Amino acid sequence: MRILGIESSCDETAASVVEDGETVLSSVVASQMSTHGKYGGVVPELASREHLRAIVPVVREALEQAGTRLQDLDAIAATVGPGLVGSLLVGLTYAKSLCFARGLPLIAVNHIEGHIHAVVMESKRAGTPVEFPAMALVVSGGHTHLFEVREGFEYRLLGKTRDDAAGEAFDKVAKLLGFGYPGGPIIDRLAPHGDQSAVRFTFAKMKGNALDFSFSGLKTAVLRWVEAQDMESEIETRRAVRRDKPAPSIEEWLAVTPQRTLDLLASFQHAVIVELLTRARSAAEGMEARTVIVSGGVACNSGLRVAATSARFACPVYFPSPGLSTDNAAMIAAAAFPKLARREFASLDIAAEANLTLT
Ligand code: KG4
Ligand code: ZN
Numbered sequence: 001m002r003i004l005g006i007e008s009s010c011d012e013t014a015a016s017v018v019e020d021g022e023t024v025l026s027s028v029v030a031s032q033m034s035t036h037g038k039y040g041g042v043v044p045e046l047a048s049r050e051h052l053r054a055i056v057p058v059v060r061e062a063l064e065q066a067g068t069r070l071q072d073l074d075a076i077a078a079t080v081g082p083g084l085v086g087s088l089l090v091g092l093t094y095a096k097s098l099c100f101a102r103g104l105p106l107i108a109v110n111h112i113e114g115h116i117h118a119v120v121m122e123s124k125r126a127g128t129p130v131e132f133p134a135m136a137l138v139v140s141g142g143h144t145h146l147f148e149v150r151e152g153f154e155y156r157l158l159g160k161t162r163d164d165a166a167g168e169a170f171d172k173v174a175k176l177l178g179f180g181y182p183g184g185p186i187i188d189r190l191a192p193h194g195d196q197s198a199v200r201f202t203f204a205k206m207k208g209n210a211l212d213f214s215f216s217g218l219k220t221a222v223l224r225w226v227e228a229q230d231m232e233s234e235i236e237t238r239r240a241v242r243r244d245k246p247a248p249s250i251e252e253w254l255a256v257t258p259q260r261t262l263d264l265l266a267s268f269q270h271a272v273i274v275e276l277l278t279r280a281r282s283a284a285e286g287m288e289a290r291t292v293i294v295s296g297g298v299a300c301n302s303g304l305r306v307a308a309t310s311a312r313f314a315c316p317v318y319f320p321s322p323g324l325s326t327d328n329a330a331m332i333a334a335a336a337f338p339k340l341a342r343r344e345f346a347s348l349d350i351a352a353e354a355n356l357t358l359t
Helices: 033-037 044-065 085-102 111-125 166-176 183-193 216-229 232-244 250-255 259-286 302-309 330-341
Strands: 002-007 012-019 023-031 075-081 106-110 134-139 144-150 154-160 291-295
Touching: 002 044, 002 085, 002 330, 012 044, 012 330, 023 044, 033 044, 044 085, 075 085, 075 111, 075 330, 085 106, 106 111, 106 330, 111 134, 111 144, 111 291, 111 330, 134 259, 144 259, 154 259, 166 183, 166 216, 166 259, 183 250, 183 259, 183 302, 216 259, 232 250, 259 291, 259 302, 291 302
Parallel strands: 002 075, 075 106, 134 291
Antiparallel strands: 002 012, 012 023, 134 144, 144 154
């Protein structure tokens, strides 16, 4: 069984062919980072335009790399939401037109479910399948959610961010300090050069659901710290570095980043990791999870990966490989396999849903 997956919910145009829900025959991702980098975040109008430019060659390349023709496919899966509506529409409409032309079934996939299936697919392939009930922490630029995942892929929301997503906090702090976009990978690589106990950040106790997250207070605390330190000139130096070169190397960033800023970055990253893992652990304990899944762009974070292994979870913790942590289409095709088995097909007039939820 082969499914072509198409993903275009944010700033990556991606296509992939997956066989039997576990073998990735191809995974092509066209990133728009260079387009949005200079604006310090994703510009929705530019994103849709870039998707339009990329969608045909990206799908063609995914099919070619997989040695697959359209007539060899069993279904086409596309992200239907959540995401930027103009971006979602490009991938979804292209998927619909291919389905219409070839008489193939269309499978609509929730982007968040895709992130969870990146881990389901890889762990199955590795011979250590996810056991249910599982607890999933989906942590990306747009989401910070905890879900209970039951056999048959039924989901229950356990907690979520009340303001910024964790990836968004990484991106905003990086932008504030004059680094490029996306900020997560830059902070990840600079943090080991700083002292994570140098700046103490405290988190406000959450009223109501104790498994909800909040990152806006942390972002404001970083802002206050920066204002108190008179850092304008070093921030301006970094902005100038970025103007000269869109993607400076870590060595180039290190050359314009004094120790106190490295300490700030390390402390900030540490605070995010503690916040994520503390709530993930109590969620997993509360539902007696047999596997913990961590997925989404922030799951690439090396500090988070190391901390998760020493966080004393009572069950195994699985992360996707880095290429399947950030947005990709293999996870969309993988999430479609159980739906193909259930013949859960979408009608060709299904609409993209910017605020689609999983539960
Ligand atoms: O899953 P993703 O590619 O897109 C969304 O669905 O949002 O996640 C992108 C987010 C960005 O906020 C980016 O800064 C963050 O993931 N990210 C990281 C790392 N790599 C990507 N955050 C921390 N450490 C990383 N290594
Ligand atoms: Zn994502």
